[in-house]
Amino acid sequence: MLPIDFSALLASSIHDIKNSLGALRALLAQLENIYPDPKPTELKHLNFEANRMNNNLMQLLVLYKIDLSQFSPTIDEHRAGDILEDVVAQQSTLLSLSNIELITQCDNELLCYCDNTLIGNALCTLVNNAQRYCQTKVMLSAVQEDDYIVFSIEDDGDGYPENLISSDYKQLPIIDLASGNTGLGLFFTDTIAKLHAQGEKRGFITTDNDSQFGGARFRLYLP
Amino acid sequence: MATNLTSKKILIIEDNASMRETIIHILGSLGARFLITAETGANAMTAMKIDKFDIVLCDYNLLGEKTGQQVLDDARHLKLLPVSAIFIMVTGENRMELVLSAIDNKPDDYLIKPISKDQLSSRIERCVARKNYLASIENEIDSGNFYQALYHCKQLLQSDNNMRLHLLKVQADLSIKIGDFKAAEKIYEDILYERELPWARLGLGIVAFYLGDYDQAIQTFKDLIVQYPAMMEAYDWLVTAHESQGNDDHALSLLNLAVALSPMSLSRQKKLALLANKTDNLAIAEKAYSAAIKLGKNSVRKSPADYAGLAKVYLKYNAPDEALRIVNQLNFQFQNDPEAKLSSALLETEIHTTKGNKFLAQKAYEKAFILNQQFSNKLSRELRLNMAKAFYINGNKNACDEILNDLIKTNIDDKSFIKDIVKLCDTIIGENHAIMLIKEVRKEFSEINNYGVNLFNKGNIKGALEVFENVISQRPDNKAAILNMLRIMIHELKISGPDPEKIIKAQFYINKAIEIDMPHNQISRLQTELNTLQ
Numbered sequence: 090m091l092p093i094d095f096s097a098l099l100a101s102s103i104h105d106i107k108n109s110l111g112a113l114r115a116l117l118a119q120l121e122n123i124y125p126d127p128k129p130t131e132l133k134h135l136n137f138e139a140n141r142m143n144n145n146l147m148q149l150l151v152l153y154k155i156d157l158s159q160f161s162p163t164i165d166e167h168r169a170g171d172i173l174e175d176v177v178a179q180q181s182t183l184l185s186l187s188n189i190e191l192i193t194q195c196d197n198e199l200l201c202y203c204d205n206t207l208i209g210n211a212l213c214t215l216v217n218n219a220q221r222y223c224q225t226k227v228m229l230s231a232v233q234e235d236d237y238i239v240f241s242i243e244d245d246g247d248g249y250p251e252n253l254i255s256s257d258y259k260q261l262p263i264i265d266l267a268s269g270n271t272g273l274g275l276f277f278t279d280t281i282a283k284l285h286a287q288g289e290k291r292g293f294i295t296t297d298n299d300s301q302f303g304g305a306r307f308r309l310y311l312p
Numbered sequence: 313m314a315t316n317l318t319s320k321k322i323l324i325i326e327d328n329a330s331m332r333e334t335i336i337h338i339l340g341s342l343g344a345r346f347l348i349t350a351e352t353g354a355n356a357m358t359a360m361k362i363d364k365f366d367i368v369l370c371d372y373n374l375l376g377e378k379t380g381q382q383v384l385d386d387a388r389h390l391k392l393l394p395v396s397a398i399f400i401m402v403t404g405e406n407r408m409e410l411v412l413s414a415i416d417n418k419p420d421d422y423l424i425k426p427i428s429k430d431q432l433s434s435r436i437e438r439c440v441a442r443k444n445y446l447a448s449i450e451n452e453i454d455s456g457n458f459y460q461a462l463y464h465c466k467q468l469l470q471s472d473n474n475m476r477l478h479l480l481k482v483q484a485d486l487s488i489k490i491g492d493f494k495a496a497e498k499i500y501e502d503i504l505y506e507r508e509l510p511w512a513r514l515g516l517g518i519v520a521f522y523l524g525d526y527d528q529a530i531q532t533f534k535d536l537i538v539q540y541p542a543m544m545e546a547y548d549w550l551v552t553a554h555e556s557q558g559n560d561d562h563a564l565s566l567l568n569l570a571v572a573l574s575p576m577s578l579s580r581q582k583k584l585a586l587l588a589n590k591t592d593n594l595a596i597a598e599k600a601y602s603a604a605i606k607l608g609k610n611s612v613r614k615s616p617a618d619y620a621g622l623a624k625v626y627l628k629y630n631a632p633d634e635a636l637r638i639v640n641q642l643n644f645q646f647q648n649d650p651e652a653k654l655s656s657a658l659l660e661t662e663i664h665t666t667k668g669n670k671f672l673a674q675k676a677y678e679k680a681f682i683l684n685q686q687f688s689n690k691l692s693r694e695l696r697l698n699m700a701k702a703f704y705i706n707g708n709k710n711a712c713d714e715i716l717n718d719l720i721k722t723n724i725d726d727k728s729f730i731k732d733i734v735k736l737c738d739t740i741i742g743e744n745h746a747i748m749l750i751k752e753v754r755k756e757f758s759e760i761n762n763y764g765v766n767l768f769n770k771g772n773i774k775g776a777l778e779v780f781e782n783v784i785s786q787r788p789d790n791k792a793a794i795l796n797m798l799r800i801m802i803h804e805l806k807i808s809g810p811d812p813e814k815i816i817k818a819q820f821y822i823n824k825a826i827e828i829d830m831p832h833n834q835i836s837r838l839q840t841e842l843n844t845l846q
Binding site: 111140174177181287 | 328330331333334404425426428429430431434438473476477478507508509510511539540541542
């Protein structure tokens with residue numbers, strides 16, 4: 090039997106699944122129009138899950154291309170506030186059906202050099218996770234710290250499990266089937282953070298349980 | 313969210329009925345009152361011809377003949393979108409995959425389906441704010457007033473830190489446009505000192521190209537392609553640099569690569585077809601012309617020249633029947649276009665000659681002869697040059713010279729086209745023929761120019777202006793005439809005092825001078841003088 094090139098096989102499968110998912114989402118949108126307002130919350134949930142899958146697949150594809158050296162980020166100057174605003178807008182569906190408060194904090198003038206699509210996508214997935222594990226609130230913020238812009242996500246949940254606390258994410262993903270969390274979001278964010286470089290400095294991420302609300306805290310540093 | 317769309321004219325281009333409903337619903341809740349929908353690209357074009365829209369939301373994957381990108385390309389080509397209009401591309405895909413295909417024209421923003429109300433409203437708000445902030449610059453650029461645009465750009469840069477990097481980019485672009493390459497170089501170098509950004513690096517390469525440092529330019533573009541394999545502008549510039557060095561083979565293989573990466577770009581396919589044809593790479597030319605024909609079919613940019621080019625390739629292949637098939641398509645696609653008619657008559661002449669059918673060849677030639685008499689002033693110069701060739705081959709030397717003379721007169725300042733004329737004459741008529749004609753035209757114009765300057769020196773300003781206006785009407789790209797015209801106009805303004813109408817006219821000639829690449833130091837002096845007269 091011929092050896093199976095699993096990464097190529099997975100990449101083409103992901104493309105297929107992504108197309109099916111696109112069709113699924115279009116059908117969902119049609120279905121949504123049939124229902125009068127107020128729409129059933131199941132619909133929102135369906136949309137949300139489909140969105141999440143799409144984000145995951147897109148991250149896998151980007152990682153695959155990075156692995157093949159076929160990918161370079163499009164880095165330009167962006168307003169950090171705009172990136173946060175995009176994340177909030179994308180999360181608005183979920184927010185409207187849970188009672189979780191998403192707070193953002195950022196200086197309006199704060200500028201950041203990055204690939205805004207990639208960073209927005211990564212933050213979305215992580216905010217998404219935070220919403221699942223928090224009690225009542227998640228805070229998304231951006232500040233300048235020396236030569237870095239730092240994006241933070243803090244929640245008031247139980248905090249990260251031991252195996253996801255900062256060390257070296259090149260070891261990830263640690264597959265923890267029991268908790269259902271594979272750490273893909275963190276691995277993806279760490280990988281694209283490293284693609285953001287300025288001189289000798291590279292982007293990186295940290296995770297700890299020092300949230301000002303007592304839960305998990307994630308930080309993304311971009312030079 | 314502060315977005316209020318009550319006063320905005322909005323066009324929604326979307327083939328999916330439920331998606332359309334969703335978007336209408338969202339826009340309605342943001343206060344939109346003037347909403348037009350279009351299901352196909354063709355309907356969208358009609359809508360944009362009737363109304364000037366403030367916001368266009370366009371689906372990328374439209375069913376039917378036109379994609380969203382083609383709608384945008386055609387709308388910009390026909391100038392159906394006001395400068396202040398916002399065009400947002402809505403896609404089911406991720407943005408990264410689309411950026412490659414959007415080459416000729418970029419939308420103001422991308423949105424990925426499904427769209428939420430918050431997303432749409434924040435994007436629109438952001439685009440409006442950006443357009444408003446940059447309006448003073450964009451309006452001047454749209455009118456061709458680059459010096460004024462540059463002025464507004466510097467003003468904004470001084471007043472606050474908003475969009476600093478974007479403004480610097482615009483400032484550098486404008487500096488290149490007016491030919492102030494050193495200023496552009498300084499801006500790019502300063503930016504790169506702060507941070508390595510691909511567009512600034514590209515800019516430095518472009519500056520090197522214009523300053524004549526081709527080795528440096530080529531190296532810069534090559535490095536960029538290695539580092540950013542999807543950066544199409546770097547390919548385009550590298551192609552241009554190789555071409556200007558006379559290295560057509562290098563240019564062709566690179567352009568071929570670029571086309572493989574962006575097969576949907578009509579302009580790049582056209583360029584590849586021309587270059588492949590010129591270098592006799594028939595297989596590549598055939599493929600590129602076929603692609604250009606297919607891409608252009610539903611676009612306003614479809615052109616008889618692509619069909620004619622493909623037919624010519626088949627003639628070179630010695631496949632006259634294939635060529636004839638393409639000519640029939642050409643006739644079918646452009647029923648009332650004189651350019652297409654003459655073009656196909658000329659091709660038929662050649663095809664029937666190849667096939668040895670003298671009678672049909674003669675008939676086709678006669679058809680071309682009559683069409684040329686009817687439409688000579690409506691035909692493209694390339695086609696007229698072909699016509700001159702046909703006249704010569706069929707023994708009508710006077711008619712041939714008549715066209716050549718006229719073409720030389722109107723294009724004497726376009727070096728590359730004059731080169732084409734010389735090349736054609738050298739191969740079919742004989743060396744020196746074109747050179748003689750060109751010499752005569754040059755002499756005639758220099759006498760008129762001298763006459764005008766003489767009138768001016770004698771104090772006859774009105775007479776001198778008339779002379780130069782006359783020269784420019786015949787030779788709109790003549791540098792000497794435009795320069796003399798401007799000097800006299802400014803002199804007159806100095807004597808007689810400010811006159812808004814005359815100032816506008818002088819500005820028009822300055823913009824013209826920038827357009828035809830007159831040296832920066834000459835124009836900037838005139839612009840400064842004109843500014844002090846306002």
